[in-house]
Amino acid sequence: MPSDADLNQYLELLSFGSISTDSKYKDQVLACANWLERKLNAIGLKATQYETPGNPIIIGRGPVKSGRPTVLIYGHYDVQPVDPLNLWHKPPFEPTIENGIVTARGASDNKGQIFAHILGIEQTLREKGDLPVNLIVLIEGEEEIGSVNLAPFLKAHREELACDVIAISDSSMIAPGYPTFTYGLRGIAAIEITVTGPDRDLHSGIFGGAVENPITVLARLIAGLHDENRKVLIEGFYDGVRDLAEWERTSWKELPLQEAALLKMTGAPALAGESGFTPLERIWARPTAEVNGIGGGYQGEGTKTVLPSKAQAKFTFRLVPDQDPAKIVAIVEDYFRKHAPPSVKIELSPGHYGQPYLVDPHAGYGMAAQRALARLLPDCKPALIREGGSIPIVADFKSILNADTLLLGFALPDCNAHSPNETFPLAHLDLGARLNRYLLEAIAG
Ligand SMILES: [Zn+2]
Secondary structure (H helix, E strand, O other), rough: OOOHHHHHHHHHHHOOOOEEEOOOHHHHHHHHHHHHHHHHHHHEEEEEEEOOOOOOOOEEOOOOOOOOEEEEEEOOOOEOOOOOOHHHOOOOOOOEEEOOOOOOOOOOOOHHHHHHHHHHHHHHHHHHHHOEEEEEEEEEOOHHOOOOOHHHHHHHHOOOOOOOEEEEEEOOOOOOOOOEEEEOOOEEEEEEEEEOOOOOOEOOOOEEEEEHHHHHHHHHHHHOOOOOOEEEEOOOOOOOOOOOHHHHHHHHHOOHHHHHHHHHHOOOOOOOOOOOOOOHHHHHHOOOEEEEEEEEEOOOOOOOOOOOEEEEEEEEEOOOOOOHHHHHHHHHHHHHHHHOOOOEEEEEEEEEEOOOOEOOOOOHHHHHHHHHHHHHOOOOOOEEEOOOOOOOOHHHHHHOOOEEEEEEOOOOOOOOOOOOOOOOHHHHHHHHHHHHHHHHHHHOO
C-alpha cells in the first residue's frame, strides 16, 4: 500500500475536474497541469509546461548521461466527462476509498497509472540520486479529445523528444494478476456512404416499382461485403495482412479471455466472425468491415407509404499490419461504385484513419518489457496480447519520433474507465511504481 503522503498526493491529483471536452472545466484543467509540473519538479525531474493551442503539455526530464538509452513515458491528465452524474455513488472529484479501492473520475484513466510511474521515478531518484536511463516524462491534457495538439508538438520538439523507446500505461491487464504487455493495435479507416435515388421522397404507390429504392440498394451493398464465412469480399482487402505467428495462436488459447468470458461481457446469444479463427484472433489480428449505423426512409410511428430519396450508412474498417488505411479507403470506394446500379447516385466521404501497430515482443525493448513484467508478478507468465482498438498517438510516436511503444497497462478490466464510478485498486499504485522501476532497469540492460 502507498504511504499516507503518496496517497494524499494521489487524492489531490484526482480532485481536479480536468475534463478536456467541456470548456467549463478549463480552470481545473490548467490547475491540474500546474500541479503536475510542480510535482515533477518536486521529485527531482526538471519540468516545463508548454502552451499549445489547446491544453498545456508537461515535460519532465531526468538526469542525462551519455551512453544510456532514452525512455519517454507518456500519460494524460485530462479525464472523460462524468455524465450521467446521478449514476455515481459519490461525487466524481471527491475521491473516496473503500476496501483499498479508490473511486473517482480519472482514478485509473489515466491519473492512477501515470501517478504510479511518478512514484516509481521518485523512489529511484530518492534512493540512487539518478535513474538507470535518460528519462522524459510527457503528460498531455487532450487524450480524451483526440490528442489534436500532440502530433504538432512532437514535430516541433522532435529533437528534444528524441528517444529510443516509449512506455505507456493507459490500458488494462487482461485479468487481475496477469502482467500484460500489449504489443499490437488495430488501425482504422472510416467512411460514410449516401445512396440517392429520386431527388425527393416519393409516393410508393404512384412510383414504387419503377423507381429505385435506395435503402434496398444500400442493404444489398452492405450484405455483399461478406461471404457466408464472414470473409470480406472487397477486392484487395486482405492484401498485406500479416499471418498470425504460431506462438500467438498457441499462447492466446491460454489467456483467460475466451468464448465464455466474451459471451458474458457482451450479452450476445452467440459469438460470430470469420471462420478459421478464434474470437481473440478475430478481434486482435484480423481486419473487419463494420457497419456502425444505417438510416433512411420513414422511422416514425405507424406507416408512411414512401419511396425514400436517400439511404445512408457509416462504416469503419479495423485494420491490421500491414494494411494501409489510405488504400483501404480507395478500394472500399471502388467496391461501392462498382456494385451500385445506375439507378442510384453514390456519394462517399472518408473520415478519420489510423495506422495499425505492432512491435515484436520477443526482440529488443519488447524483451525488456517482458523481463520487467516477469519480475513484477513472478507467479504468472506475462500475457502477450494485442488489442482490437486503435491508439492513434502510438502511430504518431512511431512516425514522428521513430520509436516503438511498450503498452504496459495495469488498470483492471472492471475499473469503469469512461463510465460512472471509475475505480483503481490502491495496491496498483505500488504495482505500477515497481513496474516503472523494473522497466527502466530492464531497458538499461
Ligand atoms: Zn480514456
